[in-house]
Amino acid sequence: MSPLSSRWLIGGVLACTLLASFPATAELNVVATLPDLGSLAEAVGGGKVKVTSLARPTEDAHFVDAKPSFIRVLNRADVLLEGGADLEIGWLPPLVQAARNRKIVPGGEGLINAAQGLELLGVATGPVDRSQGDVHGRGNPHYLLDPVRAGQVAAHLAEAFARLEPANAGAFAAANRDFQAALKEKVEAWTKLLAPHQGTKVVTYHKSFDYLLDRFGLQLAGTIEPKPGIEPSPSHITALIPRLKEQGVKVVLIEDHRPAKTPRYVAEQAGATLVVLPHFPGGHKTSETYLEWMDHLIGELAAALRQP
Amino acid sequence: MNPTHIHTWDFVDSPLVNGRFLGGDGLRNPGAWVSWLAPTPFYSELFVNVQNSGGGTAASFRGGGHHHGEEEAEELPFAYRHADNDRGVRNFTDLLIAPRYVAAFELTDAQTLLFGASAAFGPNNVGGEDAGGTRTQLYGVDLTWKWKPANQSGGFPFVSWQTEAMWRRTEVGAFDWDEDGDGLLSDGEVEDLDTGAPATLDAETLNDFGFYTQVVYGFRKGWTAGLRYDWLDRDSGRYEARNLALAGEALGRDPLRNSRWRLSPALTWYPSEFSKLRLQYNLDDRRDIGTDHSVWLQFEFILGAHAAHKF
Numbered sequence: 001m002s003p004l005s006s007r008w009l010i011g012g013v014l015a016c017t018l019l020a021s022f023p024a025t026a027e028l029n030v031v032a033t034l035p036d037l038g039s040l041a042e043a044v045g046g047g048k049v050k051v052t053s054l055a056r057p058t059e060d061a062h063f064v065d066a067k068p069s070f071i072r073v074l075n076r077a078d079v080l081l082e083g084g085a086d087l088e089i090g091w092l093p094p095l096v097q098a099a100r101n102r103k104i105v106p107g108g109e110g111l112i113n114a115a116q117g118l119e120l121l122g123v124a125t126g127p128v129d130r131s132q133g134d135v136h137g138r139g140n141p142h143y144l145l146d147p148v149r150a151g152q153v154a155a156h157l158a159e160a161f162a163r164l165e166p167a168n169a170g171a172f173a174a175a176n177r178d179f180q181a182a183l184k185e186k187v188e189a190w191t192k193l194l195a196p197h198q199g200t201k202v203v204t205y206h207k208s209f210d211y212l213l214d215r216f217g218l219q220l221a222g223t224i225e226p227k228p229g230i231e232p233s234p235s236h237i238t239a240l241i242p243r244l245k246e247q248g249v250k251v252v253l254i255e256d257h258r259p260a261k262t263p264r265y266v267a268e269q270a271g272a273t274l275v276v277l278p279h280f281p282g283g284h285k286t287s288e289t290y291l292e293w294m295d296h297l298i299g300e301l302a303a304a305l306r307q308p
Numbered sequence: 309m310n311p312t313h314i315h316t317w318d319f320v321d322s323p324l325v326n327g328r329f330l331g332g333d334g335l336r337n338p339g340a341w342v343s344w345l346a347p348t349p350f351y352s353e354l355f356v357n358v359q360n361s362g363g364g365t366a367a368s369f370r371g372g373g374h375h376h377g378e379e380e381a382e383e384l385p386f387a388y389r390h391a392d393n394d395r396g397v398r399n400f401t402d403l404l405i406a407p408r409y410v411a412a413f414e415l416t417d418a419q420t421l422l423f424g425a426s427a428a429f430g431p432n433n434v435g436g437e438d439a440g441g442t443r444t445q446l447y448g449v450d451l452t453w454k455w456k457p458a459n460q461s462g463g464f465p466f467v468s469w470q471t472e473a474m475w476r477r478t479e480v481g482a483f484d485w486d487e488d489g490d491g492l493l494s495d496g497e498v499e500d501l502d503t504g505a506p507a508t509l510d511a512e513t514l515n516d517f518g519f520y521t522q523v524v525y526g527f528r529k530g531w532t533a534g535l536r537y538d539w540l541d542r543d544s545g546r547y548e549a550r551n552l553a554l555a556g557e558a559l560g561r562d563p564l565r566n567s568r569w570r571l572s573p574a575l576t577w578y579p580s581e582f583s584k585l586r587l588q589y590n591l592d593d594r595r596d597i598g599t600d601h602s603v604w605l606q607f608e609f610i611l612g613a614h615a616a617h618k619f
Contacts, residue, residue, distance in 0.1 A: 056417065056458045063463035065456050067420055068351040068412035075345055100345065229462075230580065231529060257461040259529070 028165045031077040031104075033088045034061050035280040036144040037114055037153075039290040041081055044158040046175030048168040049079075057283035060257045062229070066091045074099035077110065079164065081157070084113035085120060085141035112160045114153045118143060121210050146211035147190065147294055151183050186291055190298045191216065197305045201247050203240075203272070205254040205263055208279065212297070221249045224263055232262055244270035251304050255279035275304045318468075318524045319574050320588045320604040324538040325474050325518030328564075329446060331367030335359075335428065337404070351412040361404035361430040368444050368476060369404050370433045384554065386564045388498060388547055389483030389509055391433040404430030422452040435481025435511060442479040442511070449473055466526040473519035480545075482511045498559070501551040509547050516542040516565055530578045538570040561596055568594045583609035 028049040032038035038053035045051065052073055055064045074080065074095055080103075082088060096104060103110035120139025143149045158176035162169035194216040201221035202213065207228060213220055221244060226236040244266070252267040252274045254260065260276060267274040277300060278284040281293035322332065339359025346352040362370040370391075385391060406428040413421045428446040435442060450472040457465065485498040486506035493499050493506055500507040522536035542565045552559040574588035586606040593599045 058459045059456075060461045060463070063460065065420070065454070065463075067414065068353075068410070068422060069414050069420070071345070071353075072351045257459045259461060 026165065026167070028078050028161060028168075029076060030079040030081060030161075031073055032081040033083060033092060035282045036150075036290065036293075037081045037083065039281040039288075039293070040114075040144070040150060040154045041079075041157055041161075043179045043290055044154050044161065044172055044176045046168070046171035048165070048171045049161065052077075053282075055280075057278070057280040058257060060255075061087055061280070062090060064088070064091045066095050070095050071098045074104060075101050077101060077104055079110045079112060079161075080104035080108075081112045081114060083141050084115035085138045085143070087141035110164065112157065114156070115139075115141070115143065117156065118149055118152060121214060122207065140207055140210055142208045143211050144290075145209055145297075146215045147183060147187050148215060149211065150290060150294075151180055151187075154179050154183075182291060186294065190294070193298060193302045194218070194305075197302070200251075200305060201249045202251040202253050203244060203249050203266070203270075204252075205258050208255055209253050212301075216298075221247050224252070224254075224266060237262065237266060241266060241269045244272065250307070251275055251301070253277065253301070256283060273304045273307055275300055277301070318522065318532065318534050318576070319536055319572055320586060320606045321572075321590075323472065323520035323522075323536065324540050324568060324570055325472065325520055328518060328540060329368050329474050329476050329516070331371065335366060335368075335404075335406070337361070337366050337371075339404070348411075350414075351410075353410050355408040355410075357406040357408070359404050359406070361402060361432075366404060366430075368432065368446055368478070369428075369430045370402075383563065384498075384559070385434075387434050387478070387480040387509075387514060387545065387562060388507075388552065388559065389435045389480060391436070402431060404428060418455055418457050420452075420454045422450075422454075424448075424450040424452075426450070432478060432480075434478065435483045435509070442481045444479070445477045447475045462529045464526045464529045464531075467523065469521070469523045471519065471521040474517070476514075476516040478514045478516070480512060480514060483509045485509070495555075497554075499553045501553050501558070507550070507552050509550075512546050514542065514545050514565065516540070532576045532578075534572075534574045534576070536570075536572045536574075538568075538572070540569070541567040563594075563596070566595045566597075568592070583607075 028045070030038075030041045030045070030049045030051045032041055032051060032053045034055050035053040035057040038051045041049060041051045054070050054073070055061050077099075080096070082092065101110075102108055105111065115138075120141075120143060122140040124137040124139075144153065155176055158172045161172045165172075198217040199219060201219045202209075203222050203224065204210075204213075204220060205224045207220075207223060210220060212218075222240055224232050224237070224240070226232060249270055249272050252263050252270070252272050254263045254274070254276055256276050256278050258276075260274065264274050266272075277297050278287060278293065281287055281290055284293070284296060287293035287296040321327075322334075326334070337359040339357060341355055341357040343353055343355040346354065360366070406426065408424060408426040410422065410424045412423070415421055426446075426448045428444075430444060432442050432444040450470070452468065452470045454468045455466060456463075460466065484506070485508070486492075487497060488494050491505065493504065498507045499505070518538075518540040520536055520538045522534060524532050524534040526532045544561065545565070548561050570593065571591045572588055574586060576584055576586040578584045584606070586604070586608075588604040588606070590602045590604070591599065592602065
């Protein structure tokens with residue numbers, strides 16, 4: 001081989017490498033901390049984004065292991081979509097720091113705070129301290145259980161994606177319009193389904209279903225854990241049961257990762273039904289997308305409430 | 309293990325090999341580090357740390373001579389010779405250089421395997437009749453396997469298995485025990501029983517090894533049971549075969565290098581994320597000293613805000 005042709009060969013190899021690392025169809029690489037945020041990103045992405053969720057849909061989002069593989073995933077992200085209400089505070093910050101990706105650090109253009117502009121429940125009005133348990137000072141972070149707030153988040157995401165990837169702005173806007181229309185229809189159906197149960201009292205394990213109850217006019221009569229993040233003590237449980245009987249609580253609502261033993265005992269003693277619900281989309285076969293998940297969740301809840 | 313804080317330890321005490329080679333407080337001096345995240349299909353990162361080789365937090369290097377957790381440290385210094393090097397950092401060879409490579413693999417959705425290889429190179433201050441030109445090389449490999457099921461609640465249940473093995477190569481300088489220079493045996497000087505005069509120790513290279521393996525099972529929320537096995541050994545040095553004595557007592561194997569093993573079961577209860585109560589038993593066997601049994605009860609609580617933990 002002559003010197004000239006070998007130079008051409010090297011040039012060709014380099015060009016191929018460059019092409020391989022910058023594909024023509026740029027897909028926004030979105031990393032969502034939690035599967036519910038991921039499902040909304042998917043919904044408004046219009047097939048133009050690649051979505052990865054860090055937490056597994058069936059695990060406790062407060063205690064996700066900061067796996068080293070997440071560092072690699074975050075290093076390649078164009079967008080980091082976070083809840084923004086401290087739910088991921090126990091595991092996300094060191095990962096972001098280790099990922100050394102300028103796009104997703106605080107202040108980076110690719111960091112999207114899903115809670116931005118949302119009105120949250122349970123925002124601390126006074127000083128927050130440990131005597132209140134693991135309370136989130138910025139407000140209750142489980143806001144995607146309210147479909148109306150989820151709609152606001154979806155709209156916010158579509159705008160953010162358009163800002164980051166103007167070439168696909170039309171696709172994001174169209175996907176968002178479709179999602180908002182489908183959501184509106186669903187919210188009407190869910191409201192009708194739960195309307196007969198307005199004012200009904202339910203008990204949850206953690207304050208994770210507050211937004212759902214608030215949206216559909218149900219009332220929280222108490223929680224199985226005495227304070228957020230604190231394991232129930234026998235004295236708390238024995239004090240809780242007569243209170244539930246007195247108030248005629250019909251449903252005990254828990255997330256699927258919670259050990260069911262204590263909630264089942266409370267439900268039996270109080271004459272209520274225990275309902276175990278997937279707390280994220282993807283955690284149940286029939287609820288992959290956000291709308292399927294909420295459909296499943298509200299369907300199960302309504303079925304339990306209808307029981308005499 | 310070295311980068312973790314004391315309050316995240318799974319046992320009351322640090323592994324023996326870490327205590328002997330890195331010091332009770334770990335190897336952590338002021339310095340700088342650079343790292344490179346490799347573009348591999350799995351997590352893979354290379355770190356290089358450069359730090360000052362002196363001070364109390366650089367055992368095995370110029371911070372040697374005082375070993376936490378080795379109760380007999382007051383008797384005689386490492387390799388039976390005093391540390392003798394008070395220089396600051398003057399040139400490149402005075403720095404401690406510590407590269408580390410880590411790779412991690414997601415075996416399944418619930419299992420992670422982490423492999424690490426580390427080394428540390430720097431000057432030590434053992435002996436020093438030849439102006440402190442002696443150096444230490446430390447090599448280590450570690451393996452961590454962790455299982456946490458997809459429906460974990462509150463971080464439980466989990467099983468984590470961690471093993472770390474280290475090899476240390478220490479060049480020790482020649483040392484003359486005739487510290488007052490009178491040629492006669494004085495108080496506090498090591499005697500050469502063959503001559504009756506203060507001992508003169510030759511320079512040599514010492515090899516020490518150690519490992520630990522531990523398994524921790526978080527069997528229900530807030531409860532962990534752990535078991536750890538520690539092991540330390542070395543190639544005996546020429547100075548240990550010499551006919552030496554201190555204050556009339558014959559010296560044999562160096563207690564700071566002698567073989568030792570320990571078995572430690574522990575049970576920990578975390579009433580909240582900010583407090584813990586731990587019961588631990590240590591079966592500790594030190595060659596030439598004997599077997600010790602100890603029971604530890606540890607209570608700890610953290611005040612103030614606390615940052616997130618790494619893997």
